[in-house]
Amino acid sequence: MNATRNIPFARPWIEDAERQAVLEVLQGNILTHGPQCKGFEEDFARFLGDDAHCVSMSSCMAALHMAYYHFGFGPGDEVIVPAMTHVATVHAVELVGARPVFVDCEPATGNLDPVRVAAAVTARTRAIGLVHFLGIPCRMSEIMAIAERHGLKVIEDCALAVGSRYDGRHAALFGDAGCFSFYPVKHITTGEGGMLVSRHKEVAASVARQRAFGVDRSHAERKVPGMYDVVELGLNYRMSELQAALGRQQMRKVDEILRRRAANFDRLRMGLAGLADIRILDGAGPAASSHYCLSIVLGGGRAGRRAEVIEKLNALGVGTSIYYPQPVPRMTYYRQKYPYDATAYPEAARISDCSVALPVGPHLGLEDMDYIASAVRTVLEGLK
Numbered sequence: 547m548n549a550t551r552n553i554p555f556a557r558p559w560i561e562d563a564e565r566q567a568v569l570e571v572l573q574g575n576i577l578t579h580g581p582q583c584k585g586f587e588e589d590f591a592r593f594l595g596d597d598a599h600c601v602s603m604s605s606c607m608a609a610l611h612m613a614y615y616h617f618g619f620g621p622g623d624e625v626i627v628p629a630m631t632h633v634a635t636v637h638a639v640e641l642v643g644a645r646p647v648f649v650d651c652e653p654a655t656g657n658l659d660p661v662r663v664a665a666a667v668t669a670r671t672r673a674i675g676l677v678h679f680l681g682i683p684c685r686m687s688e689i690m691a692i693a694e695r696h697g698l699k700v701i702e703d704c705a706l707a708v709g710s711r712y713d714g715r716h717a718a719l720f721g722d723a724g725c726f727s728f729y730p731v732k733h734i735t736t737g738e739g740g741m742l743v744s745r746h747k748e749v750a751a752s753v754a755r756q757r758a759f760g761v762d763r764s765h766a767e768r769k770v771p772g773m774y775d776v777v778e779l780g781l782n783y784r785m786s787e788l789q790a791a792l793g794r795q796q797m798r799k800v801d802e803i804l805r806r807r808a809a810n811f812d813r814l815r816m817g818l819a820g821l822a823d824i825r826i827l828d829g830a831g832p833a834a835s836s837h838y839c840l841s842i843v844l845g846g847g848r849a850g851r852r853a854e855v856i857e858k859l860n861a862l863g864v865g866t867s868i869y870y871p872q873p874v875p876r877m878t879y880y881r882q883k884y885p886y887d888a889t890a891y892p893e894a895a896r897i898s899d900c901s902v903a904l905p906v907g908p909h910l911g912l913e914d915m916d917y918i919a920s921a922v923r924t925v926l927e928g929l930k
């Protein structure tokens with residue numbers, strides 16, 4: 547097979563409508579916490595449906611930090627977190643001084659294994675900080691049952707979960723807060739940006755103050771310009787009007803983005819059918835994925851040859867990525883801080899060490915999926 551295409555792993559989908567919207571903000575005088583942010587929060591809440599209350603933030607990391615800060619967790623508290631996730635899921639716990647307790651994942655989805663979550667609960671556990679891995683929803687009925695049994699808060703990392711639903715309900719609307727990312731390679735982008743979502747109105751209202759220094763009234767609510775009071779401790783984690791204007795335009799395409807991703811994912815999965823020694827991470831039953839990418843986990847004799855597989859796919863013009871490069875407890879910061887047992891997270895280690903993430907984004911079409919499938923076949927079948 548010769549390289550006849552050049553397929554990037556991800557590419558933001560920005561058109562004239564987005565450029566125009568940002569220019570219009572620049573032509574006005576309100577550059578932050580104005581009508582675009584409010585409109586973006588409303589658009590996003592409408593898309594999520596049910597009882598979503600949205601607060602725009604400067605990033606998903608900021609939203610996660612804010613969630614743990616808001617609920618008042620700190621030293622002496624434990625939070626159950628996945629070993630297989632982006633480090634932001636865990637840094638947020640660490641930043642407030644609570645202790646992350648790592649739990650291994652299920653092999654089929656890469657998500658927190660509810661049986662292991664139940665076994666990790668102690669008298670000090672205050673929360674479960676889960677991730678919907680690659681946009682595949684966690685088994686929320688089981689996880690929420692554990693949380694309710696032990697009186698735990700649930701913080702959902704929804705960075706890749708725009709469009710992820712479990713039993714018809716959107717991710718972020720099960721627990722106490724859910725945090726989205728609008729980083730360039732995500733489902734929709736604002737450059738940098740995030741959204742904290744809660745089904746509890748009072749949580750969203752309080753977070754909206756805390757992400758803006760803890761001031762008691764917005765600019766629009768100030769009778770005397772410049773006059774406000776500060777009622778609690780806060781940060782500046784706001785989104786700008788430029789970002790929100792971009793995000794609102796992206797939301798107009800979100801259904802099309804999700805449709806393309808789903809169609810690409812299905813086509814690629816079909817193209818890979820029957821290939822020996824690979825497992826495709828995916829949701830099943832009530833878990834409807836947002837199809838961030840299609841991750842294959844190499845098994846058998848191919849498990850140790852991931853570097854070679856990636857190199858050959860890239861040489862054929864297929865862009866790849868790795869989600870995520872190490873189980874978080876194996877990363878230097880965490881390994882140095884907490885006792886590390888190399889055998890404790892075998893499933894997370896397998897995904898980190900043996901998986902390849904393939905692109906299914908809206909920048910690609912079905913012919914690209916057919917090409918990727920042929921390339922994967924050629925590379926895997928050609929391994930001596």
Ligand SMILES: Cc1ncc(COP(=O)(O)O)c(C=O)c1O
Pocket residue numbers: 605606607608631632634635677703705706726727728729739740
């Ligand atoms: C699961 C997960 N959580 C959090 C983040 C951090 O998002 P942000 O860059 O918006 O802070 C990422 C980024 O890739 C992620 O994949």
